[in-house]
Amino acid sequence: MAGCASLQGRSGAVSTTSPQPLARVDLPAPDPDHDLLTQLLAGELALSDSDLKRASQAYGKAMVVSKDPDVAGKATALAIATHNPVAAQNAINRWQALGASPSQLAQARAELAIEQGQTDEARQQLTILLASGDKDAWRMFGRVLIGSRDPALASHLLETLATPDKLPPDPKAWLAMSQLGEQLGRHVYAQQIADEAMKRFGTAETYAWAAQLKLDNGDKTGGLSLLREAQGKDPTNIGLRLTYASLLGQSGQYAQATQLLEKGPQNAQTYAMRAALAANAKDDKALAEVYKQLAQAPADVRDSSAYLLGQLAEVLDRKEDALKWYDQVPDDDDHAFDADLRSAILLQSLGRSAEAHQQLAEMQTDYLDQPAQLRRAYEVDADLYMHEKRYPEAINAYTHALQVVPDDPDLLYGRGLAYAEMGKIDSAVGDFHRLLQIKPNDVDASNALGFTLADANRDLPEAEKLISVARAAKPDDPSIADSWGWLQYRLGHLDQAAEVLRAAWQSGKDADVGVHLGEVLWKAGQHDQAQRIFDEVRRIDPHNVNLQETIKRLQP
Known part of the structure; x- marks a missing residue:
């Protein structure tokens, strides 16, 4: 350091304009077409834009400079997907050079052959694939056929190569091929493979699939018979019990379905279906039993069923219990919003209106960025105000909801009723007219507007026309009969009014x-x-x- 100092002193001041050593080094700019990172990035950006052609071009360039076989594999898939046989063959060759497995190459070549309609080549490559010894060979075989643009050729190859004498001793492979046949519309083949799998392996899954095919093809008796056999082979299989019970329920055999589900292990799904069956059968005793058992179920089942428990408690008129269950529904649960709505409605029915509206106010804040939920929260708020005959607050809530979903027919109808109840006839008529502009044939809107005019004793010819339309659409509706009777009263036809209104009164x-x-x-x-x-x-x-x-x- 001393030497440097003495040298600097002898030569005078150092020039501040002297260039630094690296300032003159010229770095070569990479050629974008041959820069791997650039092309991979371009390919992924194109994929994010769903631009397969541009992605294929980028990966085609990337595979040339990459030594990663996965890059060439992706280039192959994209070239086939964009129907570019020349690029696909080049990509396959590059993939082979980089070490693709025989099964991967056979799959790609089969896909390319099918794309070009080359039946013999496709059959040969699929045969190589199935003989490769790859543990996923049959899955890869299925992917080739299901991705084909030529269902007829895919079906031919399936029925030629996936025959009972060639399929492996694995029931999953048999089921997969049968399901593939069904997807391709080869129903006879699908049923034959399913029936043979059922005979060879006798598992609950093979029975269930064979039964499902029979049901789909209209053989209800045969399908249910097989499901009964399958359930007998594996009585603890919850999925199988649910499938069988669901089909029994669809047939109206609620008692049999319920008996089936009551036996064996229980989970959230079995309890839910048992509740649905009991509700359809209008069996309050069964609903109470499901509620009792579910409330005492293991914590994980109970916690995941909090919304169902709330529903059951509500049906059984245990409102306080229902509130407690709804409160336990997690915020990330699919039913969290509905649980909060039901809680508000229950609070109002229990005479706790202030709490109900507070709950809905919080929801209106929580769901500010979710229009569908926000609209519903305002609508329920308005409905509760209507029930309480607090019409100004109802109008305010409906108006907020209409700001979220302008011209919503249900909201216009609700606000129109609220205006009418308040005596703001012009505003009510405006909402009903707007609703009829949106839905010209809306019977309820026609009736509501007609009654509003009749009740206000104004524009009676228009009211008569509107209510007549509603009567023609729903001749037995008591509310429309009430409107017609009230109109007759306004027109001075007391005898006719009394006759119509007496019939409406007796009916409900x-x-x-x-x-x-x-x-x-x-x-x-x-x-x-x-x-x-x-x-x-x-x-x-x-x-x-x-x-x-x-x-x-x-x-x-």
């Missing part, structure tokens, strides 16, 4: 229909009959607001 004993009938009878001078109807309405719905307002108006 709806409180609001009763109020309308009572008013018509009162106006017709039949006060005693009207009073009897009002008394019956009061027993059905003691707090009916329409009844209170009507009596106050008729009997000031």
Whole structure:
């Protein structure tokens, strides 16, 4: 260091413009066409854009400079996929040079031969593949055929090479070939291989597949018979029991399906199907038994079935228990959103409306970036407000939902009803008109608009036209009959109004229909009959607001 210092002193100041030693080194820029990394990156980017042709070109260049056989293998697959036989043959040759296995080469050559319609070459290469000794040879064989653009040729090769005398002593291979035949539309071949596999191996899986084919081809009796045999061979096989029970249930044999599932090991799926069978059979006793057993099941089964437990508790009118189960549904569960919705509805039914709306408010925040769920949360919120007759809040919730899904027919209908209940007739009519623009033949919207106009005693010709359309579509609907009867009352046709409304009242004993009938009878001078109807309405719905307002108006 001292020497350097003395040299610097003798030569004077060092020039600041003198170039550094590496400043003059010229690095050669790689040729992109021959740079492996560049081409691999280009190929993957093309694949991410689903541009197979560009990806094939990139991998074709990459395999030339790469010594990795996997690169050449991918180049081969892409060249075949893009129907480029010249590039495919070059890629196969390169792949062979880099050490591809005989089975891999035979598979690729078979795919190329099928692509070119060369039946003999394809058969020869598939024969080489099956004789290669590769443990995955039959799986590779199946991949060649299922990926073919020529189903007829693929079917011919399947039936020629995958025969009972050539298939290996492995039931999975037999099932795979039978399933492949079914996919290719060779139903007779598929059934023959399935039946032979069932005879040779006698496993539950072979019986189940042979049965499924019979069922798919319309042989219900034969299919169920085989499933019964399969289940007998392996009574602890849960998947088999579920399949057999499902088919029995579809046939309406709920009791037999239930008995089958009650025996043997249980898991979340068996409990779920047992519950579904009991519900279809309207068997409350069976539902209660499933609920009892599932509530006492091992923790893993119980935890994964929290939503089902909540549903069962709800059906059994155990609302507090249902709330507890719904609360245990994990946030990442597929039913988490539905569990929260059901909880809100239950809270409202238990008289805990503030908690219900708080729950829905939290959901509206949690699902802000998920429009379908957000819309549903607002809609349920609005429905609960409607049930509570808090119409301004209902309108607000429907409006928020419509901001998420503009012109949604169900939301327009709900908000229209809320406006009508509030007496905002113009707004109600606007929503119903908009709904009918979107769905011109919507019967419920026609009825709602017609009733709203009739109830407001305005535009009665339009109301008559709308309700007539609804009556023609649903002549036995009590709510539409109520609208028609009320319209007749507004038109001054008291006898006709009373006749229509009396029939609607008798068919369902709806409180609001009763109020309308009572008013018509009162106006017709039949006060005693009207009073009897009002008394019956009061027993059905003691707090009916329409009844209170009507009596106050008729009997000031």
